[in-house]
Amino acid sequence: MANRLQLCFIAILITTAHLNPAAQGVTGRIKVTVSASTGDVAAPSTPLSGARLTLVNRALPSQSIKAVTDDIGNFAFTDLPATTYLLTVESPGFPNVMREISLTPGATLTIEVMLTSTISESVTVREEEGLLSTAETTTSNIVRMQALKNLPLRAENYQSALQLTPGVVRDRNGLDHIKGTRAGQSAYTINGADITDPLTGNLAFDIPLEAVASVQIEENPYSAESGRLTGGATILETRGGGDNFKFTAARFFPTFRNVISGPVDSFRPRLTFSGPLVHDRLYFLQSFEYRFSRLRVPSLEASRDDSTSEAFNSFTQFDLTVNNKNRIKFVAAFFPQKARFVGLNTFNPQETTPNTKQRGNLFSVSEQAIFNDASFLASVVSYKTFDVDVFAQGPEPLELLPERNRGNYFADTRRRSRRFQWQETYYARPFALGGQHSLKLGAEFSRTNVSGRFPYQPILIRRGDNTLAQRVDFDGDGTASRSINEFGAFVQERWVVNKKLTIDGGLRFDRDGIVRRSNLAPRLAFLYLPFKNERTIIRGGIGLFYDRTPLLVGIFGRENEGEDELLLSSSRRFTHLPERIVTTFAPDGFSVSDGPRRFRNDVEEPLSNPRSVRWSLQLDRGITKNLTARLGYLERTTTNDFIIEPREGASDTGRLVLSSRGRSRYRELQLLAAYTKLPIGSWNASYVWSSARGDLNTVDDFLGDFPSVVVRRNEYAPLPFDAPHRFLVYGELKTRYDITVSPSLEIRSGFPFSFVNEQLDFIGARNKAGRFPTFISLDAQVIKGFAIPKFVPKLEGRRVRIGVAVFNITNHFNPRDVQSNLGSSRAGQFFNSLSTSVRGKFEFDF
Known part of the structure; x- marks a missing residue:
């Protein structure tokens, strides 16, 4: 029935x-x-x-x-x-x-x-742009394409907008953490379509910068429309063509290591074409980008001290106006990438690192249909593929030593993922009843499939005298396949009670196809103006959030599973992930002191979706017409997080247990000042005190494309990306003669780390051995725009922008590596800081 x-x-x-x-x-x-x-x-x-x-x-x-x-x-x-x-x-x-x-x-x-x-x-x-969020019950940071071009951002891509948002921290691996959550616990969309990696939940999408209209980072997404997250929501909006044909070329000059000589460290040419195909009816935009980047590790030998990545991004968009009530948008994006020596650092030379190949495609069709009563229906249908291959430099086992590792990377994986998504959202006509009401409701269905092979090679843990301390072998062919259906629905209402009070309330329902649970998440946010004709705004909100279960959880256990009884959230699984066999040796390196001990992959049922309760309160005060100050506090508590714990049994047996026993807590105090005065420019300064603590054996550290080499005890402690203090100021100063000066200064606490012994067992409390030095980076970019002189045939009057960006102007020591092994004579020392670098800029608009 x-x-x-x-x-x-x-x-x-x-x-x-x-x-x-x-x-x-x-x-x-x-x-x-x-x-x-x-x-x-x-x-x-x-x-x-x-x-x-x-x-x-x-x-x-x-x-x-x-x-x-x-x-x-x-x-x-x-x-x-x-x-x-x-x-x-x-x-x-x-x-x-x-x-x-x-x-x-x-x-x-x-x-x-x-x-x-x-x-x-x-x-x-x-x-609208910036952090103030006029007349909204929640705040977000809207960063537009031109700001991404003007500000000194190393990556110069749309993902860099996250770094400009208070409460967001980028870790040593380049992953962004919003409000104390892991990278895979936030939502990322493009024109409404999900662009996360189905296996890990991380962002898995790229497009040229010229195709971006804006990036909106919602730090407190209390709207019930936002689901399957415990962090924030990043919303990417793309640009379309206009009434005039345009051609843009950018970054056609490479960046050299020594400014004008030496190896090429970066080369990122971009080409964009746009315009009308049928006037007032059909428009197009086509953008291409080739991206080459080289990252150095100064603490390694000069001939073997760099890792490289290459990517080609293509983005195509057609906008069709069917009539004055119907519009259709078609998007096709391709984003392949390959990287050599991924994870290269002071202690992992090139031969120990893997290479990767990624292939990603996204196709989406969206439409809005306006009805005669002014209500309308918005729909999105999308299909995304994302394939990842990870392979070692050779067949030798990986050997871990106190000073520097050797051998080859242990994981050699191939995986494929496919996601079909269908969304329908209905927006009712606003009506008056004790104030003004706006109502919307929607539903979403997605079908996701992941398959792959995850074979692993042996890992040898050696002491400083080169004797063998532990050997980790893997048993199993490493094949995995999982398909799931997921369903969600929501209702959201905005109630403008009067001129002083606005309330947003909503309820969201989600059915998870992996843990087979149904979740209801109520949300509430408000905006209140306590004084008449005063620029004082009080915002607040509280909500319940349930995170999506990443598919890497669904492929962990050794099990065959049939269809769930619920059609809309069905699940089919077939997995044989490798099991670890651990042998521990005596100090002589030959005598076995424990094992071989087989750790069976086990799931502690029942699993639940990670559950987060978040509340926040903000006070905005207009100091002058152009200057606004903000004071805000946020607290989030998460339970039922996915963790993996080793449990030893009798007779050389053991289990790696996946459970929903994980928990975390995040607290944040935010101070913000925003100054805007056109045409001079806009400036933002923020200070964030925060505390991010939680269980450390989270599932993303042990499964996925780059699994942890060892599995040790779990502990509740500061999270690896915990940065108690972060100060950020950036802005744009527009001067005469079309010159724009854009400085940026970031100062934050260093991340915590742990000490280990020669067997890689933790010594003392985890993530409490110390912290990296304070991170300080002063960057600046200067751009001059001018028109091409008349004596240049066919190009006279066209606009050109030329500039230069300088990063880490003070050459501050910002290490990315620490020697955490107490068996090393360099224990506690830091390495691998990026020195001052210079990058040229050239853009041509035709």
């Missing part, structure tokens, strides 16, 4: 999708700020409370949305379909203002209206 009901439900969804073609999963927002002026240029303007706003969709002139500004002159029209609108602003004693606004998919526009009774009004339309 249950299966028949679910089949009927799927049929209804398919019928609905047929009647309303697939959707644009991301809506736009129009935020209006109204102020009044006496007409005196020297006098400051005053926020205008109670101004009447009317927003009319040009496609539906008989339907309008009416609102009034709050006590500080703001109002946000949220969840709007992409189309052309007419905005009318009215207030007693002032002339009416009308302005036509074109809203593109996913855009957030800020409309600044200054009314005066003596001269004509001033209306400024700009895309």
Whole structure:
């Protein structure tokens, strides 16, 4: 009976999708700020409370949305379909203002209206950017493409936007941790489509920078639309073509190690074409990027001290306006990459590291359908593939020694993943009932498959005198296959109670196909203005979050499993991951003191989804018209996290037990100052105190593409990416002659580390042996724009931007490696710091 009901439900969804073609999963927002002026240029303007706003969709002139500004002159029209609108602003004693606004998919526009009774009004339309989140119950950081180009960012990609967000820390491996969570515990989407790696949950997607419209990092995603996460949400919006043909070329000059000589350390040329195929109907954008980068390890021999990576990214987008009520977007992205000597560091020379090959594709079709009552349906259908091959430099076993490892990497894996995703979101027409209400509800279905081979070679742990301390062998062919269906649904309402109070509330349902559990997650957030005509905002929220179970959990146990009884969250598994056989030797290196002990892969049932309770409170205060200060506090507690623990048994037996017993806790105090004054530029300064503690034997450390070489005891301690203090300031100074100066300064605590003995057993409490030195990096970029002179044939008047970026200007010692083995004479010493580097910049717009 249950299966028949679910089949009927799927049929209804398919019928609905047929009647309303697939959707644009991301809506736009129009935020209006109204102020009044006496007409005196020297006098400051005053926020205008109670101004009447009317927003009319040009496609539906008989339907309008009416609102009034709050006590500080703001109002946000949220969840709007992409189309052309007419905005009318009215207030007693002032002339009416009308302005036509074109809203593109996913855009957030800020409309600044200054009314005066003596001269004509001033209306400024700009895309919202930065950390302030005007008129929203939750805060986010919106970083646009031009800021990513202007700021001094080493990687110069859209992922760098995360580094500009308070509460986000990038670890020594280049992974980003949002609000004290692991990299795989946050959500990443592009135009509404999931772009995470199904096996690990990490971000697995790349596109050229010119294809990016904006990156929005939601640090507190209280909306019920955000699901299957315990961290934050990163939302990538792409650009489309416009009415004019454009050609852009960037980074066509390589970066050399010695500025103008030596090996090439970076070469990242990008080409982008865009324009109309059918005027006012069909537009395209095509962007290509080749990316080569070389990373040095100064503490290794000069001839064998670098690792390299190469990538080619292609992004294609077509935007079709079917009519004034229907728009369709098609996206195709390809992002293959190969890397040599992955994980190269002071103690792992080139021969001990693996090479990798990645192949990724994404195809998505999205559409928005506007109905006659001004409600609309947004839909997204996407298909993503992501394949990873990891292979060693040779067949020799990996040997771990106190000073420096030798041999070849022990894992040689091949895996393939496929994900089909279908989302439908309905946005009801706003209505008035004790205030203004906006309601949306949606559903999502995904089908994911992962398969691969994970064979491992022996690992030899040797003492400083070269005697054998322990040997780890692996038994099993390493084949694994897992397919799951997942289903989610949500309902979310925004209630503007009055000019002082706005409440967002929602409820989310998720069915997990691996642990076979159904989860309900309520969320609530609010915005309150305590004083009239004062720039003081209080925000707060509380919510329950359930994380998605990564597929690496689903392939751990040695088991054959059939279909779950629930069709929408079914699961099929066939796994034979290698089991560890550990032999421990006496000090002579020959006599066996323990083992061979076989550790069977075991799952402690029942498993549960990681469960997180988060609450936050923020106070924003406008010091001046251009300067805003923020004080915020956040606390998050996570239980049921996935951990792996070794348990020894009798008669040379043991188990590696996967369970949901893990827990973590994160606390954060945030101080922020944001200054914006056009056209000078914008500046942000933040200080974050935080504490990230939790169980250390998390599943991502022992499974996946780069599993841990040994499995030791679990412990609750500071997490590896715990950084109690972080200060960050960055900004853009726009000067005369089209010169932009963009400095950045980051100062943060060093990460914790543990000491081990020659057998790689932990000595003392984990992650409490000490910390890396304080990280300090002062970077700056200067860009000059100019027009090509008239004497250059066919190119006269075209724009060119030339600049230079300098990283770690003070050449501060920022080590990435520490000798943690007490069997080494260099125990406790730090190595491998990146010195000052210089990079040129050249961009051409045609």
